Amino acid sequence: MMGGYGFYIGSAYAAAGLIFLVNGFSLRWQKKRTQRKLQQWWQRPQS
Amino acid sequence: MLKSAFFLVGSMGNFLYQMASPKAFYRLTQPWLKWLGISALICIIAGSVWGLFFSPPDYQQGDAFRIIYLHVPAAFLSISLYTLMGFLALLVLVWQLKMAGILLGVVAQLGASMTFLALVTGSIWGKPMWGTWWVWDSRLTSELILLFLYLAILVSKSAFSSQAQGDKLIAILTLVGLIDLPIIHYSVYWWNSLHQGASLSLFAKPKIALSMLYPLVVMFAGFSLYCLWMILHKARNEILEREYRQSWVLSSIETGK
Secondary structure (H helix, E strand, O other), X not given: XXXXXXXXXXXXXXXXXXXXXXXXXXXXXXXXXHHHHHHHHHOOOOO | OHHHHHHHHHHHHHHHHHHOOHHHHHHHHHHHHHHHHHHHHHHHHHHHHHHHHHOOOEOXXXXXXXXXXXXXXXXXXXXXXXXXXXHHHHHHHHHOOHHHHHHHHHHHHHHHHHHHHHHHHHHHHHHHHHOOXXXXXXXXXXXXXXXXXXXXXXXXXXXXXXXXXXXXXXXXXXXXXXXXXXXXXXXXXXXXOOOOOOOOOOOOOOOOOHHHHHHHHHHHHHHHHHHHHHHHHHHHHHHHHHOOOOHHHHHHHHHOO
């Protein structure tokens, strides 16, 4: 398949998929961290 | 004609002026996210299927050339995102725009990931074509330096407790690093290089067949839309993180806008 270059083409696409996945998880982690920060601020003891 | 050009420039200026406020940026970009994400996904899937299964193999490289559909858009974005950072760095240093500082860090994250992808896919393409995963070639080395620049910017940003100071430092670092961009672009002409010269130019006829070029253009669009979508998501999140004490943040989250 792919003239014997299937491994290389597949690896390149796997690398791209991995990068997209890492970006997605990084965004999710950043959003969770922000949510925690916002909740702490809203639930702070009022003086 | 002139009147409509002035109107267009005026409207653009007004829009950009509005976007300089984190609150307006957060609210104005909300409706774009869904469409950007969907368009990016459609373009990347369509470009990949077209490029992998419907464009003809190269007469010298055979099917291995199909890595172009990942490598070239990633490499193009690695450079263009850094150029965008140069513009944002000027806005931070000259006009001290808070929004430019927020975007500077976010664009650096995407730029670093695109540079890494360009290097990895280039290496994977290099093995069957050049017989080696890596050579200390001028193009490859200058692109690797770009990755280190991005990483240095990201690390420096997190080293400061004061966001304004951090923004200024990474703006200066960004401007210093701009010197690498012409080196990357002209490296294949200035030095003997294994890497081929540019196949595409804004001002010249493309050197590749149109049947190979069209899926590449679709992939360019897909990758650019993906980066824009990611940048907006991350910038909106960064705005909340920085402005969490403001009352509009609570009302925006409650109303979902």
